[in-house]
Amino acid sequence: MRKRIKPKRIKKDNLLISLAVFVFFVIIFAGIVYKNHGYTKQAFGLENEAVSIDNKLTSTASKMPNQPLALETCQDNDEGMNFEVQSTVSIYSDQTILRSYQDYCQANGSNVVVEYTCQNNQPQMGYHYCLNGCVSGACKPAPGKGTIYVIHAVDTEEMGLDPKQQINTLNLSNYGPGSDVEYVLSEPYRNVNRDSFGGKIKLSWFLMNDEAYCQSTQADCNIIHTTMRQYTQKAKAYGDTYSWHYHHQDWNDLNNDGIFFWNQLLTFNQTPYTHGTDVELAEKMLASQILDQQFYPSLIRMGWVWENTDFSNWLDDILPYDFSNLAPMYNNQSTSDGIGNVYDWRRALANWSAYHPSSSDYQLPGNLKRQVFKCGGSLADVFNAFNLANQGQDVLICTYIHSNYVYFDRYSWLNSLHEVIRRYPEVKYKFVNALEGIHIMQNIIDEQAPSANVNRQGEVYTLITNEPLFAYPFGAIKKPDGSYARIKPQVLEPVISGTSYGWTFNLAGLDYSEFAIGGSDQSGNTFVTQKYLD
Ligand SMILES: [Ca+2]
Ligand SMILES: [Ca+2]
Ligand SMILES: [Ca+2]
Ligand SMILES: [Ca+2]
Numbered sequence: 001m002r003k004r005i006k007p008k009r010i011k012k013d014n015l016l017i018s019l020a021v022f023v024f025f026v027i028i029f030a031g032i033v034y035k036n037h038g039y040t041k042q043a044f045g046l047e048n049e050a051v052s053i054d055n056k057l058t059s060t061a062s063k064m065p066n067q068p069l070a071l072e073t074c075q076d077n078d079e080g081m082n083f084e085v086q087s088t089v090s091i092y093s094d095q096t097i098l099r100s101y102q103d104y105c106q107a108n109g110s111n112v113v114v115e116y117t118c119q120n121n122q123p124q125m126g127y128h129y130c131l132n133g134c135v136s137g138a139c140k141p142a143p144g145k146g147t148i149y150v151i152h153a154v155d156t157e158e159m160g161l162d163p164k165q166q167i168n169t170l171n172l173s174n175y176g177p178g179s180d181v182e183y184v185l186s187e188p189y190r191n192v193n194r195d196s197f198g199g200k201i202k203l204s205w206f207l208m209n210d211e212a213y214c215q216s217t218q219a220d221c222n223i224i225h226t227t228m229r230q231y232t233q234k235a236k237a238y239g240d241t242y243s244w245h246y247h248h249q250d251w252n253d254l255n256n257d258g259i260f261f262w263n264q265l266l267t268f269n270q271t272p273y274t275h276g277t278d279v280e281l282a283e284k285m286l287a288s289q290i291l292d293q294q295f296y297p298s299l300i301r302m303g304w305v306w307e308n309t310d311f312s313n314w315l316d317d318i319l320p321y322d323f324s325n326l327a328p329m330y331n332n333q334s335t336s337d338g339i340g341n342v343y344d345w346r347r348a349l350a351n352w353s354a355y356h357p358s359s360s361d362y363q364l365p366g367n368l369k370r371q372v373f374k375c376g377g378s379l380a381d382v383f384n385a386f387n388l389a390n391q392g393q394d395v396l397i398c399t400y401i402h403s404n405y406v407y408f409d410r411y412s413w414l415n416s417l418h419e420v421i422r423r424y425p426e427v428k429y430k431f432v433n434a435l436e437g438i439h440i441m442q443n444i445i446d447e448q449a450p451s452a453n454v455n456r457q458g459e460v461y462t463l464i465t466n467e468p469l470f471a472y473p474f475g476a477i478k479k480p481d482g483s484y485a486r487i488k489p490q491v492l493e494p495v496i497s498g499t500s501y502g503w504t505f506n507l508a509g510l511d512y513s514e515f516a517i518g519g520s521d522q523s524g525n526t527f528v529t530q531k532y533l534d
Contacts, residue, residue, distance in 0.1 A: 072098065074118035077190075077200060077238065081115055083130065085199035086137030086436065089116035089123045090237045097233045101125070105134035105445060113139055136439040136447070141197075141428060146389035148429035149437045150417070152201060153301055153323060153375055153400035155245050156181075156224050157208045163262040163338060166251050169217045174404050175227045181403055185234045193414060196428035202238060204434040205403075206245035206301040206323075209285045211275050212262050215251065221288045225295065241433040242295070244319075246285055247303030248311070250274050254337050261337040268310035279314065280485070286318065286518070287476035287484035296474065296518030296526040299323060299434050301375060301400065305343045312362030316370050317471040320524050321438055323375040323398060325349070327363075349374065352385055352395050354438075369470065371438075375400050379416050386424040396441045398434070435524050446523040454517065454529050459508040461532065463517050465501045468494065473519035475505045477512040487515070507534075 071093050078087035091099045101123050106112040113134045117124045130139030141147050158170040175181045183189055184203065193201035207224045214221040228235075228242065235242070250273040253260045270277045276284065289295045300315070302324040307315070315322065327348035331341055347363040349355050354373045358366020375398035385395040417429065432440065439447070450465040452473075463473055472494070475487030487510075489503035496502075507515060511534075518528040 074121045076118045080117055082198055083113050083115055083128050083139045084197045088237045089118055097237055100237050103137040136436045145426050146393040148385055148389050149396045149432045150429055151204055151398040151434045151437050153204045153206055154403050155400055156205050156403040159404045161212055167215055170223055172227055185231050195431040197430055199431050202431045202433045203240045205242050207242055208245040210247035211250050211281055222293050225293045239433055241435055243299035244297035245301050264340045264342055283486035284484045286474055287486055290476040290516050290518040290528050291478050291514050294528045296528050298520040298524035298526050304341045307362050309362045312357050313359055316368045319520055320370050320470045322370055322372045325372050325374040326376050327374055352397055382416055382420050386420050386427050389427040390424050396437045444523045449525040449527045450521045452527040452529050461505045463503045467521055468501055470520045470522050473503055473517050475517050478514040480513050
């Protein structure tokens, strides 16, 4: 249900300081900077803003049919001028989001947050000076006690794949009207789960793919992503993110008794399996995401939280942020048929610090580029985080759940969080999505995806970006037989020319039907180019 928005909802203890700062700001800028624009055709300033924000949300708002103004309703997800929460104002017609406006920091290094509100059912924008700086579209809380930033990861899967059956019909009943997934993307769920700043819960959706999905009767490796598309606008409006959950498995017969299973794979060194080598299987999942979903992830939670050092080294050229660490847990099963849920994080950091892994041991800190974050833990881990925050340190914590739990009620962490909060009444906690949490913790202000232009000359494609990438870009092809593969650029290091970065892909002699390129900048903002046909 969408209701009329309550007036300003600013916490009492922040009210005076907010007012003082606001007045100061208005004086300094002599009333020039603070503007209220109604959304009208004449308000070019806001219309420009709307376009850029819609782009940021990768919303399809501009393609939606224009509805008569009278039917539109305005919803402000942080309910007024809540400067410490990054949120979104959305214009609805019935249940459809026509346009969205997300709070943002005015400019790189600026302390000014641009805050959206609803007035008279229309979006309004205003500027507010943040005393402690602006990051990820919100003012940073006052120093003193640390703040706990809480990520809720959702491993987003089908229900009940039978590992003894080669071709499954995937059960997607947890999605669609009346489903659990739809419920957690609705106001009743978001409204009751609030952080210390009044912000609604945010979910970080890790969308699963694997070879068993490719081989299902639905024959869609990315069927979860396909299914979640109906929620993309809503999820973005709540500040959720989509990223990658990959189960490394193939259909094989480990003990050669003629009975096959979907078995977890424990290698990543070009070992051949039924549907390709271990490396090809993973690269197929990325290539199919790029070509069929126009999507490139910057975060991952590995299926069964499995990694080994070979895999970790490969992943280091894919994406910057990895939430697979479940230290100090491990699980060794027998390695006969039916293998699954094998992982080892015994040697990894068990506190909440991120680390760059070592190229000789994925569990130890070292020389690699990406960062590994712990996700999941015990009540003691939560107490540990609040204890650190009580001593003045900001802490990023993460919990995960599967999308097929009823109403996600087994978010036991929400309950344990409340228990912990009673012991640390002065420590505040804030719900963030995974990328937002990293950006706040590491003071990363780049939230802009790279511009990515392709110059094609015959079968030679040159990708030009306007900023460095996290790693070399991922070229994806689909072959005429329907298979997918990765194409690496000819030279992995970019050719730098002024402020542009170039990589060349030579597809001459390759039999392909589609080609596209995906990648991430150094802050986890991703792009996918258009598709090119042979
Ligand atoms: Ca607002
Ligand atoms: Ca806000
Ligand atoms: Ca067997
Ligand atoms: Ca960027």
